Amino acid sequence: MTHRDTKLETRLLHTGIAEFNPKTGLAPVTLPAVRTSTVRFQNLQALDNVVAQREAGARPSTYGRPGLETHVALEEVFCELEGAKRSFLAPSGLSAISLVFLALLSKGDHVLVADCVYGPVRYLDKTVLRRMGIEVSYCRGTPEDMQAQLRPETRMVYVESPGSLLLEMLDLPALAAFARDKGLTLVTDNTWGAGYAYRPLALGAHVSVVAGTKYVGGHADLMLGAVAVADEALVQQITDTHYALGYTISAEDAWLALRGVRTLPLRMRHHAHSALEICRFLAAKPEVARIYHPAWQEDPGHALWQRDCLGSNGLMSVELKLNYEQGRRFVDALRLFSIGFSWGGFESLVQWVEPPTLKPHSYWQGKGDTTVVRLHVGLEAVEDLCADLEQALAAALA
Numbered sequence: 108m109t110h111r112d113t114k115l116e117t118r119l120l121h122t123g124i125a126e127f128n129p130k131t132g133l134a135p136v137t138l139p140a141v142r143t144s145t146v147r148f149q150n151l152q153a154l155d156n157v158v159a160q161r162e163a164g165a166r167p168s169t170y171g172r173p174g175l176e177t178h179v180a181l182e183e184v185f186c187e188l189e190g191a192k193r194s195f196l197a198p199s200g201l202s203a204i205s206l207v208f209l210a211l212l213s214k215g216d217h218v219l220v221a222d223c224v225y226g227p228v229r230y231l232d233k234t235v236l237r238r239m240g241i242e243v244s245y246c247r248g249t250p251e252d253m254q255a256q257l258r259p260e261t262r263m264v265y266v267e268s269p270g271s272l273l274l275e276m277l278d279l280p281a282l283a284a285f286a287r288d289k290g291l292t293l294v295t296d297n298t299w300g301a302g303y304a305y306r307p308l309a310l311g312a313h314v315s316v317v318a319g320t321k322y323v324g325g326h327a328d329l330m331l332g333a334v335a336v337a338d339e340a341l342v343q344q345i346t347d348t349h350y351a352l353g354y355t356i357s358a359e360d361a362w363l364a365l366r367g368v369r370t371l372p373l374r375m376r377h378h379a380h381s382a383l384e385i386c387r388f389l390a391a392k393p394e395v396a397r398i399y400h401p402a403w404q405e406d407p408g409h410a411l412w413q414r415d416c417l418g419s420n421g422l423m424s425v426e427l428k429l430n431y432e433q434g435r436r437f438v439d440a441l442r443l444f445s446i447g448f449s450w451g452g453f454e455s456l457v458q459w460v461e462p463p464t465l466k467p468h469s470y471w472q473g474k475g476d477t478t479v480v481r482l483h484v485g486l487e488a489v490e491d492l493c494a495d496l497e498q499a500l501a502a503a504l505a
């Protein structure tokens with residue numbers, strides 16, 4: 108049996124591991140964090156060899172910025188996860204997103220962006236892209252809505268599926284067909300799927316961006332981004348910009364991500380299982396107007412989820428028939444769900460969603476008379492999480 112024939116879960120444990128030391132015949136099970144700012148060459152011939160390897164497309168390092176073994180191992184892991192030819196590391200998810208925009212777009216170019224994307228993408232647009240002469244149009248993430256805003260200068264489609272906050276499932280294969288038909292590059296934010304629950308490159312996307320800060324790291328202890336690329340021509344473009352912008356991450360962060368990713372399938376399955384239990388619990392509550400979670404059978408994206416996803420996770424949003432004050436009481440009363448941004452760690456979190464935050468999402472149909480919270484269902488015992496929600500609902504109505 109070759110490495111290729113095994114399941115992703117198995118490959119995740121056998122990729123990016125330490126090689127045997129030829130002198131001792133030993134290898135550590137866990138690859139050490141190789142922390143160095145530069146490397147030494149035994150002689151000039153060794154330097155020449157490395158340069159020749161690099162010119163042939165390999166990735167040996169002559170300096171600390173792109174990292175050494177620990178970083179290369181993590182890049183290999185992201186390639187496995189996403190089914191990519193190459194992956195690039197970035198110091199945060201948002202920096203991975205900005206890397207792609209800056210690598211693939213130039214002055215005068217236009218990009219179509221699904222209106223369900225991670226909020227700070229709009230900040231990148233407002234503060235940097237506009238200044239660079241790159242124009243952004245936001246629209247519903249469907250080929251029809253994208254077609255309506257298509258221009259001769261359109262170069263790229265940028266989407267996120269399921270979308271931020273309301274977990275709107277997009278028809279990625281249809282978007283990929285649209286992008287190919289129009290000669291556009293399709294870029295997706297795959298933080299939700301982390302390459303395990305959803306594989307955009309296999310569904311036709313050219314580039315997949317992941318905030319490793321979330322499920323890949325999995326322990327709420329690092330910031331990390333990655334860009335995974337299937338298309339050879341795009342690899343060169345991103346290589347150049349990644350180098351020019353001087354992206355680097357610490358060896359310890361690469362090490363933490365490698366440590367975290369070994370248990371990614373196990374954690375995600377547990378998060379997903381508990382999240383469905385929470386859905387069942389909440390669906391029976393009269394205060395719950397709607398649950399946004401594509402793995403939940405009543406979510407409108409459920410059919411697309413069944414067709415395109417390989418799993419799910421612990422992220423959901425809940426619309427509650429609570430007014431503003433009751434909603435705030437509910438959130439403050441939660442004990443096991445801490446108030447906080449982010450998700451994908453071991454812990455349960457609740458994010459208070461201010462009503463105007465949902466306005467730019469065309470998927471949002473609410474009238475502003477309800478409360479929306481985003482829950483990250485952590486690895487706590489699900490009975491305890493249900494009890495916490497139960498007492499907080501009672502406190503909201505008291």
Ligand SMILES: *Cc1c(COP(=O)(O)O)cnc(C)c1O
Pocket residue numbers: 199200201202225267271296298299318319320321330331332449
């Ligand atoms: C958190 C997040 C990001 C940004 O990642 P950071 O590491 O916090 O910069 C990007 N996209 C999505 C969908 C996210 O949830």
